[in-house]
Amino acid sequence: MKPFCALMWTAALAVASCLATAEESTGDTDQVRRAAHVCAACHGEGGNSTVAMFPKLAGQQAAYTIAQLSAFRSEKRAEQDAQAYMWGISALLDDAAIQGLAEYFASQAPTPGKTGDAKLIRKGKHIYQEGIPSKGVQACSSCHGDDAEGASVFPRLAGQHAAYVFKQQKIFGTRLRPHGIVMAGVTKNMTQGEMRAVAEYVQSK
Ligand code: HEC
Ligand code: HEC
Structure with missing residues (x-):
């Protein structure tokens, strides 16, 4: 297994176990924070990714994030990296978890971008x-x-x-x-x- 594939499965299992412990709605803040910690393995702490292939989620519009997580979960957003990294994990998220995560990332302060050419x-x-x-x-x-x-x-x-x-x-x-x-x-x-x-x-x- 490639390192990132292994990471993905570890992450998927961790999200599953965080969410499985939720009594009812996963919109609960602690649950969301713990799930977001799993997302941080790729997307960076608070969604401020430092690796170009992993998009920054910090400060992202919640409605947009909800639409994308739903599109990964229904396997409509289907580019190779989307399939490899986001299909498995999004399948574990119910609507309340998606909403909670989207609001969590929207509330995180984005780090400034990089200047280039x-x-x-x-x-x-x-x-x-x-x-x-x-x-x-x-x-x-x-x-x-x-x-x-x-x-x-x-x-x-x-x-x-x-x-x-x-x-x-x-x-x-x-x-x-x-x-x-x-x-x-x-x-x-x-x-x-x-x-x-x-x-x-x-x-x-
Ligand atoms: C193993 C790495 C990995 C983990 C863990 C991971 N992601 Fe992702 N995520 C990716 C990659 C790679 C992409 C870019 C896919 C593409 O290029 O289409 C992505 C894309 C996204 C996007 C689309 C962003 C945009 O700007 O359109 C959202 C939203 C997202 N991830 C949310 C999450 C959430 C929420 C979690 C935790 C529950 C999570 N991801 C966990 C790798 C990961
Ligand atoms: C008429 C409205 C409109 C205009 C004009 C527009 N966009 Fe968009 N853009 C959107 C919408 C809506 C989405 C979300 C698409 C989705 O849900 O997949 C989007 C998504 C994107 C994304 C994906 C972001 C991500 O995190 O994955 C990029 C990149 C982007 N636009 C770049 C551009 C650029 C560059 C231009 C100008 C050349 C532009 N857009 C002009 C409406 C627009």
Whole structure:
């Protein structure tokens, strides 16, 4: 077994045992905190992941996190890493646990993002704020907010790992993230260079 697979199974078992001890609803704060501790193995303490393949969850919009955990659990969000890392663990979460975890991560203070290549960030900022009208690419800010803080089902992008943001933009055009239908429309005319620039910009926020 690869180390991360082993980690995943250990994590899944730990979540199962935390949740199994809950008398009734897993929305209970202590239960949620203990479950969140398991998530921290990959997503970092309080959801502030330091590893690019594991998205940051700290400060994320609760409604968005609920939608994603539900999409993993129903096996609709089906990219390879989603299958390998999130299907098993989300299958152990009932609706109350999902809600509790989403609220917990929304309430955690996100650490500031990393700055990178200044030229790329400038290009990304322009796309983020203005879109690319000649290609029908809408401004990201119109849904994700001026400061990339997100709102409800529109995720926070500020400070998110650039490699993760880049990968998701490529996935929206495929059938592996069907809830991202709005995003498929946004990314369909973008080049990978443009996706990379905007990813670098939001990471720096
Ligand atoms: C073994 C590692 C691992 C563990 C443990 C884990 N995750 Fe994940 N999680 C991932 C990976 C990898 C992804 C990115 C999947 C992708 O690229 O599609 C992810 C993605 C997510 C996303 C989507 C984030 C976004 O911005 O769209 C959410 C929400 C999430 N995880 C919540 C949780 C919660 C809650 C727990 C604990 C109950 C948890 N994860 C435990 C590895 C893990
Ligand atoms: C019309 C509204 C809208 C616009 C404009 C928009 N987005 Fe989104 N975006 C969404 C929605 C809705 C989601 C959540 C999709 C889902 O639930 O899977 C999303 C999700 C994302 C995600 C996934 C985040 C994660 O944590 O997995 C990324 C990355 C993203 N958008 C980047 C962008 C970029 C870059 C732009 C500008 C080029 C942009 N978006 C413009 C609505 C929009």
